[in-house]
Amino acid sequence: MSRSADLFARALAVTPGGVHSPVRAFGRVGGTPVFISAARGSRITDVDGRHYVDFCMAFGPLILGHAHPRVLEAVKDAAGRGWSYGAAEEGSLALAELITGRLPWVERLRFVNSGTEAVMSALRLARAATGRSVVLKFDGCYHGHVDSMLIRAGSGLAAAGVGGLADSAGVTPGVAADTLVLPLDDIGALEGLFAARGADIAAAIIEPLPANHGLLPQRQEFLDALAWRCQQHGALLIFDEVITGFRTAFGGMAEITGIRPDLVTYGKIIGGGFPVGAFGGRREVMELVAPLGPVYQAGTLSANPVAMAAGLATLGQLADGTAYLALEDSGRMLDELLRDVPGVRLQRVGSLFWIVLDGGLADGPIRTPAGLGDAAARRFPPFFHGLLADGLYLPPSPYEVGFLSTAHTDDDLHALAAAIANRAKVPDT
């Protein structure tokens, strides 16, 4: 028995499903999760001493790779000065100044401890700002495990197999009733809903580049139509940039699309791999948050100084934009290497990529969960385990996206492409 298998058996005795976040359980791919013991650059090592090139990168935060020296130094320095004060300190000020100074749509921001917390707080704020209850989300977009967002919310929940209106048990019908869901990429449906319910909608929340049911790039016209309808009907537009913020560009999809959301949520990269989220936006809305305004929001460990130092060191490496050019070059190389591989489609935006194992799809990008059959999911488990045996670690689900970092080398990309081409040959069963 491998040491990973042994540890997993022990974990099952003390933790639901043996893991602290469901996708880590390998439920979509079968087998035993590998327990990681160390990581540096593009590589991770498991407790059995096997090495992998990591294309999961902790599901997104590690855009500079694992244990980047500058981040490590900043973290050690911060920890050496004590790791939690529960009081005002300078690190969070520096990080907030960097972000608000660079991103004009973030006039004020508040740090929290996760993407989920950021979304939860932004929704409460939007409801308070508008005096309305209903929130619009889109099928396939995931916004963390906020009760009202656990409705048609992406791959992890689809896998949970819970029926009913909400995707999770424990969400009350009352909460679910306040969430409206529309398909992505459907301007007609958007117009119809706003015409019927526009005056009830506090906010529309969207991943402007949905990346939780595979990668589903949206047309600019669709995002423009959403922004316009929100403005017309007095609903706030919330861009959930927990994945895309500081990833597709320093200013994420708001920068790329030129759309100015009223509120935006961040997570992942903003903390450089430490538990940080943030919500921010227009000053007059954000000033409704306590202690200035009536919307309560707080956190014992919020703006933790060690996490702030990691975020500041990470964003400091990204601020001049050169990292994004290098990441785009890496992405293009992957496109080239996989262009003619039969039975494999790569959907990629910058350093986010999604491998779709289905040669039978219509041409053109997949933009909605409905655009995908089940062949890709069926073919994924042996493919995933094949790559693992080749020393390549992908996110363990056919619907999770892969992440490139500045630590990945050309050799890493060649190895990935060669393994994909080889392992994708396994016939569909």
Ligand SMILES: Cc1ncc(COP(=O)(O)O)c(C=O)c1O
């Ligand atoms: C778009 C989006 N929003 C929110 C979240 C929730 O963030 P967290 O897992 O930090 O709570 C995620 C997590 O993957 C996400 O991808």
